[in-house]
Amino acid sequence: MKEKVSEFAEKVYSNLKKVPKGKVTTYRELAKSINSKSYQAIGQVLRRNPFAPIVPCHRVVKSNGQIGGFMGETNGAAVAKKINLLKSEGIFVKDNCVVDFENKLFKF
DNA sequence: AGAGCACTGATCC
DNA sequence: GGATCAGTGCTCT
Numbered sequence: 703m704k705e706k707v708s709e710f711a712e713k714v715y716s717n718l719k720k721v722p723k724g725k726v727t728t729y730r731e732l733a734k735s736i737n738s739k740s741y742q743a744i745g746q747v748l749r750r751n752p753f754a755p756i757v758p759c760h761r762v763v764k765s766n767g768q769i770g771g772f773m774g775e776t777n778g779a780a781v782a783k784k785i786n787l788l789k790s791e792g793i794f795v796k797d798n799c800v801v802d803f804e805n806k807l808f809k810f
Numbered sequence: 811a812g813a814g815c816a817c818t819g820a821t822c823c
Numbered sequence: 824g825g826a827t828c829a830g831t832g833c834t835c836t
Contacts, residue, residue, distance in 0.1 A: 733818095739830085739831060743817090744833090746816080746833055764816085765818065769816090770816045772816070773816085
């Protein structure tokens, strides 16, 4: 796979890295901040994530506070790990939903 | 060129 | 409240 990414992906990663620890963001806010309406494209790019350890893709959740997916799995061990990671950052997740999501939500 | 996707909003029941 | 349809832009095959 290529480590090169398009401008779109670059913006996504750039904005995502701006999210402070202990906070989460949504695909919607992220897409809007990069002037794009394609939320799926965000997921697509993050899924292929060429900067896996560099970009905190686990800090991105759905607009309703649900986890969404992780490493290509909408629900599974990968998601469980994502939840565990968030928990380490002070973000608790219950039933695939972020606890006190609105408070943890980071807005650009 | 075509299909798929880690989504969302609107619509329908 | 849940299920389904449509729209959307980008990546992969």
